[in-house]
Amino acid sequence: MIARVARWSADPMALMVSAQKRMQSTISKADRFVVPVDRDALPRGYLVATTFAGIKKAISPAPATDAAPQHAPKPDLTLLVSSVPASVAGTFTSNKFQAAPVVHATKALQAQGPHARARAVLVNSGCANAVTGQGGYKDTEALVTEVRKHFPAGKNNGSETCSDVLMMSTGVIGVRLPLPQMLRGIQHLMRGQVLQSNPDAWLEMARAFMTTDTFPKLRTRQFKLGNRLCSMAAIDKGAGMIHPHMTSPGGLHATLLGMFATDAPVATPTLQRCLEEAVRESFNCISVDGDMSTNDTILALANGQAPATDSGAPVDGEISEATHPELVSIFARELKAMAIEMAHLIVRDGEGAEKFVQVCVKNAGTYEQAHAIASSISTSALVKCAMHGEDANWGRILCAAGYAAVPASSPEWSLDPTKVNVTFVPPPSASNLSPIHTLKNGVPQPVDETKAAELLSHEDIYIDMDLQGGSWEKGACAEAVFWTCDFSKEYISINGDYRT
Missing domain, CATH: 3.60.70.12 (L-amino peptidase D-ALA esterase/amidase)
Structure with a gap:
């Protein structure tokens, strides 16, 4: 079983705050992002x-109707x-x-x-x-x-x-x-x-x-x-x-x-x-x-x-x-x-999206290798569902990083599982919160459930993965940033339609 943070033990007040913030995040995106x-x-x-x-x-003509159009x-x-x-x-x-x-x-x-x-x-x-x-x-x-x-x-x-x-x-x-x-x-x-x-x-x-x-x-x-x-x-x-x-x-x-x-x-x-x-x-x-x-x-x-x-x-x-x-x-x-x-x-504005997720992969061999790992994490359905559920699930993140199709380099570089750190970083809008270190040198860390719930209740979630050079002793300092969103029930509903 993949390790995960047990969210059901979180403080009820934190869960209430999470629900309130999610409700706010679904307020018309046009009101928030059209400037x-x-x-x-x-x-x-x-x-x-x-x-x-x-x-x-x-x-694709619609069936004829006598109803007047509701809007232009x-x-x-x-x-x-x-x-x-x-x-x-x-x-x-x-x-x-x-x-x-x-x-x-x-x-x-x-x-x-x-x-x-x-x-x-x-x-x-x-x-x-x-x-x-x-x-x-x-x-x-x-x-x-x-x-x-x-x-x-x-x-x-x-x-x-x-x-x-x-x-x-x-x-x-x-x-x-x-x-x-x-x-x-x-x-x-x-x-x-x-x-x-x-x-x-x-x-x-x-x-x-x-x-x-x-x-x-x-x-x-x-x-x-x-x-x-x-x-x-x-x-x-x-x-x-x-x-x-x-x-x-x-x-x-x-x-x-x-x-x-x-x-x-x-x-x-x-x-x-x-x-x-x-x-x-x-x-x-x-x-x-x-x-x-x-x-x-x-x-x-x-x-x-x-x-x-x-x-x-x-x-x-x-x-x-x-x-x-x-x-x-x-x-x-x-x-x-x-x-x-x-x-x-x-x-x-991702279909049904409620979360904006930034994934930063640091200290890889090349930019392309860091990009491939960040991409793998960002496209993982399990990671995206965990972000929707506000679950600091570092196990899913590691899994996606581990199967990433990492491009070859010369000299050869690879991820070293014993060096990997995973941290959930507060977004700029929550600078009063502290980072949550879920993994250090490949070893799981104790996580305060209440603090994790508070951090992940925000619309913006920032994940840092530090590879600490991987298999190279020196010179592995490449970094790539990827942006993704969560998967929600609304995404499934929207994509029942046939369109690009």
Whole structure:
């Protein structure tokens, strides 16, 4: 039997506090995690538009009813347009059954080479256009072509390539897109004053991304690059089918979609490298249910329209490692910080999730080895159920660490069970509590049940596993952080439905 902390002996008052905090954690996530957007922090040179095309209704009509709709339908088709061709970068799912928009975007970026540019990104929810064969790919091409033909002719549209419009889709797998409805939707999006740039328009765009998400995920930030005051907006979605492993278009190979739009002047190869680094330590370090989607995509656009200020060194042209290495470091840091923030929102909105769990694995041989162990712990159904039950079950944690598929290294490294420490660390919101050491040098430690109950009653749970170098005497200091959520009864209920 796996060792566990016996929660039934916990103090009744502590259990009452736990119930109260769980009730608070289920208060509308939209009220807690949707934040006001500062108009001045929106990136320059972008316009967005959103509409309801009736995509899900078109592919799976509901029975006729005379009942009046209770509320306006959620938008399901949205478009972002840059005023000038923007540097573009992308990372995509490594699932072998890549959806049509993933295949299209990957081919498009590869075709244009290291200096790819994009004018627009079209996003739909309700239908993933995955496992739809050549017909699904042609549907994506048709929609991209429809967007492109609405661009006005001129100097910014004279060198069109297949990558100047990209597309992302999420929703039901195995069904083709309803083209007539979506083509009419695109015509509406490109008409008159529909394209705008204001907080409400960006928030509507974030809503259009949503499937089983309970709130739209939108953040902005500003930072200086020399004398340029740069802004960045980020939107992502995801609540189920979340365990990304995204790579560059040429890398080895419900859906996570994300988009970063910035007015910073960044060269395409530099943007691609910065995005890959950011995704590596953010979106590729989260799990809701251990399932990798067919549609996972993160895109980043940088159009260079950030205004100049009176202070800072002048920046002319696009920054790159060769021309402005110090500014690239600043940009990379800002992008990674924002990517981590957006990744956290996805975990917090995990289907049925009541707990946000951080797993930190320290002092492994390499980052990849630490990442593999943290991932194994974070995807363990038994660990996730224990976190839902507020059970400091170090036995389940050790079990998941022990069967992790740890990559090989040279010299060879392995976990040493006699060196492992496991600690439950108070979250920042509970700094008055003390850490709970459940395992030291592979030996179980006495645990105060009342203190354990109080610590684990919080919405945020932090688990530290210190491997103390494992089989290496020296040099094993790699660390990886993973974020996951608990499994609840609501997760089972939600996933009785057929969708991505």
